[in-house]
Each structure stands twice: as C-alpha cells, then as structure tokens.
Amino acid sequence: MSIRIGIVGYGNLSRGVESAITQNEDLSLEAVFTRRDPSGISIRTASAAVVSVDEIEAWQDKIDVLVLGGGSATDLPMQTPKYAELFNVVDSFDTHARIGEHFANVDAAAKKGGKVGIISIGWDPGMFSLFRMVSDAVLPEGKNYTFWGRGVSQGHSDAIRRIEGVKDARQYTVPVKESVDRVREGKNPELTTRAMHTRECYVVAKEGADLAKIEKEIKEMPNYFADYDTTVHFISEEELKRDHAGLPHGGFVLRSGVTGMERENQHIIEYSLKLDSNPEFTGSVIAAYARAAYRMSAEGQTGCKTIFDIAPAYLSAKSADELRHSLL
C-alpha cells in the first residue's frame, strides 16, 4: 500500500509536489485541499480529490502525510502548527529569522497530536542546509559561502510589480563569478553583499509610465536592491512571456577548511544545483521528506524535525540492503 499524501493549496510548489508524487511509486496523491471553491480548481491527478480545506479534519484517516504548499509570510506560521496536531506534515518554511519560533510551535502541536512535523524542506533551507551542516561538522575550522542563482527570485519580482507603472516583472539573482572563483581557489575572501550577487530586472511598464522613475525606485529599494548592483531592462509583455516564462534557479554552497597539526592542508567542498524548475525541484525534495515523515511516525516518533534530524535512509524508497549495495 502506498503512502497517502494530501496537499494544502495548489500554487507552483503544490504542483511541483504533485508531479514529484508521480515519480515515486510508493506515494499517492489523495486530495488537494483549497480555500477556494473546489469546483473551480482542476488538478492534473485524475485519481485525487479537490476538497475544501474546511473539510480537512474528515480526512485524518485517509491521509498519511499532509504537505503544506503555502507561503512563509502568513500561511505556514498558522497552518503548520494547526495541522501538525492532526496530520504528519511537511512544510517549506523559509523565513530564517523566525525558524526557532516556528519550530517550537510545530513541535508542541505535533507532540500533542502524536504526529511528526518536518519543517523548512526544499533546497535552501533544505539541501543547502544539509550540506552546510555536514561540511561544518567535518571541517570545523573553515568558512561557509552560499551563492544563489542564476535564477528567478519570486520575492524580488513581486517587489518590482508593486511599483507604480509596472505591469509585470522578473528578477534574476546572479552570483558574481569573480567572487565564486576566489572562493573556489581557497582564498577565503571577506565578501560584501554587493560582491556576492548582482540583480537583473526585466520589467514590463504600463502605457505611458515614467521609466526613469521606475528604474530609480527599483535601484533604491531598501533590502531588496539598494545594496546590490542592479540592472533594469524594460521589455514588452511578449518578450517577458517568450523569454522569461520559466522559474529556473540554483546556486552553490562552498566550505573552505583546513586540517593538519599545523592546519597546513586546505580542503574545498562544493555542493551545487542547476535547476530548470525551482518549484518542481523543491516539490521533489518535499516528496522524499514526506516519505521520511511517514516512516518516522510509523516508528512512533513525534514532534518537529528539521533536515538535520532525519537519517538519509528514510528518504529513499530503496531498502537498506539495496542502498548499501547500490549507493554506498
């Protein structure tokens, strides 16, 4: 019998989880839960139901793991603790400053309900966190660097769209190659925000909008753009649809560390991702951790877990024996 998955929400990430489930024979999508009118939503998994989130409690014995596809700003801080009391859950909470608080809330709820709640799963936080942590433990004397891109930042794209006169926009985060190369060469540079990434903006302006004003507002926007070298390209709606429809992303985590009685030897560890689709890769990571949530719960574990607390074998559909034989 397969592990029965439910998904709350049906945005890009939820659809990424949906397609990932089709790649894992031991997982099956049972239902998508929505705040909207279910009749207005058509999903791609014929066998799965579309249900109002108000009816979710009735699904407790029909769902093994509930994936929360919502956003970190407002959805997950409420939803993950709420549903962790009723279901094993997995979310992709990525508001770094609030992870401690989120962990505590999910942990209390999951323990109360006797469930497992896995938070902050994806690639960063997620795969990148895993490799930062393992590299830090293996080379305790060293320095971590994380570069993102080249890829689309949804948050920065949205920030541009909120500017008056902007019809649509896409923002690419781009690592500064010279800085990456210096880290790869083991030079351990001290890098400012500006030295690590640049920002490329593709903007569709409304009829008769003041382009100079838009460009100035973007480049001076605090937190989002002011600390970066930002370039703004005004393009047509057709160009945006044609050349910027996808959501590619990626990046790399590097650790440079030393060993030896005199710390005379240097080592560089690099983990990199080149992703055609950010939400589909994130959804694939979540699918593997949904499997882990089910197995850990079946063993009687409860409470909130992060990627650091989960033995890798829980992620794979393969048996321990097969893993040792084929991948060790």
Add this chain to the structure above:
Amino acid sequence: MSIRIGIVGYGNLSRGVESAITQNEDLSLEAVFTRRDPSGISIRTASAAVVSVDEIEAWQDKIDVLVLGGGSATDLPMQTPKYAELFNVVDSFDTHARIGEHFANVDAAAKKGGKVGIISIGWDPGMFSLFRMVSDAVLPEGKNYTFWGRGVSQGHSDAIRRIEGVKDARQYTVPVKESVDRVREGKNPELTTRAMHTRECYVVAKEGADLAKIEKEIKEMPNYFADYDTTVHFISEEELKRDHAGLPHGGFVLRSGVTGMERENQHIIEYSLKLDSNPEFTGSVIAAYARAAYRMSAEGQTGCKTIFDIAPAYLSAKSADELRHSLL
C-alpha cells in the same frame, strides 16, 4: 567531559584522525594501539598513550569510541567485527563488493556487545555515498556519475612499485574534462571507463632498469591500467620527493535528473571535493562519525550503521538549537 577516542594503527589515516581530534574540543585522543613495539612509535599527541594492541581489552572503560585505521584488504574484515563486540567502532572499509558481508559481521558483533559499529566512513565510500543516496531519493528519475581526482591513488602507486626495476612511483587518477563537461551540461552521456578517467604515472626506476619494459608492463596491467589511457613519466628520486610528496585527492559526484508531469525539466546536482590531504580529510570525516557513534550508543542504539542510517545532527558539536539558528 570529552568523548574519549582510541585509534588502532598509526599509518596515514590514523594520523589524519589524530590531527582531526585536535580540531574538535569535545574529542580527546586517549591511546593509539599498535601491533608493533609501542616503544618504537612516537605520536604527536603528548597526552595520549601508545599501547600494544594485545592490551586493548583493558581499555574498555577508558575509551568511548575506537577508530580502526587499518586497511580493507586484510585488517578491517577481521578487526572491525572483533572490536565491535568490545567498543563502539568506526572504520573506513572500502571494498565495495564485500560491504554486505562486512555489515552483517559487524552488526552481529556490535549487537552481541551492545555497541554501535559505523562502517565505510570517509569520502568515497562516505561523503560521496551520502550525496549519491540523497540525490537518488530526491530525483528518482536520473543518472549518477562519479569522477575521482585529480589525485593520488595509493593502490595504483603500489601496483607500479611491485614491477621489477621500479624503485618508487606515484599514480594520479585524472577525470576526463570533456566527459565531466558533457555531464554538467545535462547530456547524460554513456561513458566507458576510458572516457571517464586517465592515469598519470611518475616512476623512479632502479639503476639500469629497462624503462621500455616497465612502461609496457604498467600500460598493460589488467584492471589497474589496461582499460585507461595511461601516461608514464620517468623521474629522479629527488623530483618525486620534491614534486609528489603530498597525497592530494578529490573528485565529484553528479546527478542529472528530470521532473514535471512530462519530465520536461532537468536538474543537475553536483557535489565536489578538492582535498590537499586525502588521509586528513578522511580522518576528519571519521572524527565527526566517532562523535555520532558515541551519541547513538549513549541513546541505547546498537548494531552496525552506515552513513545512510545516521541523522546529520549527530555529527556536529553544536546543539540542535544552534544548528537550526546558524546553519538551517
């Protein structure tokens, strides 16, 4: 109180573990156990004892984790099961074809003694295995590639030294850049042994030896060199000492996989290592897993574990809270 480590043997790997222990405040080296005359061995840790391996049983209550620094051919198949009954142990067993058998032997012994035995720790098997397994679970439809080098292969260097007329030798395994690039570009090539690596040999010949004959013997040696494009350079003993004294190594594991309802999106994951010292990096990985062995044993776990069975948090000296705050 720190975690008390013992090491069996004092070769390159054991010395790598010794220096790694000096980089981890919660670990302390208590003793090195040797089959030779202890008085003939001087180690670099003043506070640690050098003891005959015949007296090792007397150290059961003075050692928390025993690291086995021996080789996979003859030492570890005997030593790891033998000592897993008496101590929590970590080894770097790397004879892939015999891992199943070794696991079973260590598992039985460790369970009998109520200890934890962690096998096949290092970078391959080890970090590379972890990466291969996690990538395989996250992108179930894809292809793995493992490239080694540029680095010194001890086994191949030894094979050359056994040839008549050879005084000393160093063999470098070198990945074929064109093949690596094709994998990085997502072309999923089918690669032969020859297409993945070349072999560079630096050989010091004895006075009056037949160089042509040595070169022919190397290039035609089955398993080691026959299937590779091999280059042989004859150099002086001085050159060998001057230019080839170190034991650098490294390599990269790549996974290329697809996602999407139509499998229309491609993703490339790469994990790479650039190591100045193979034994010191391996020793650093072993030190982190020695910490894990101690903690898992303290929790009452027993039996044989591989890198797949161990939650990452066990590897770090940092608290779970600190890990979530600083590395998630």
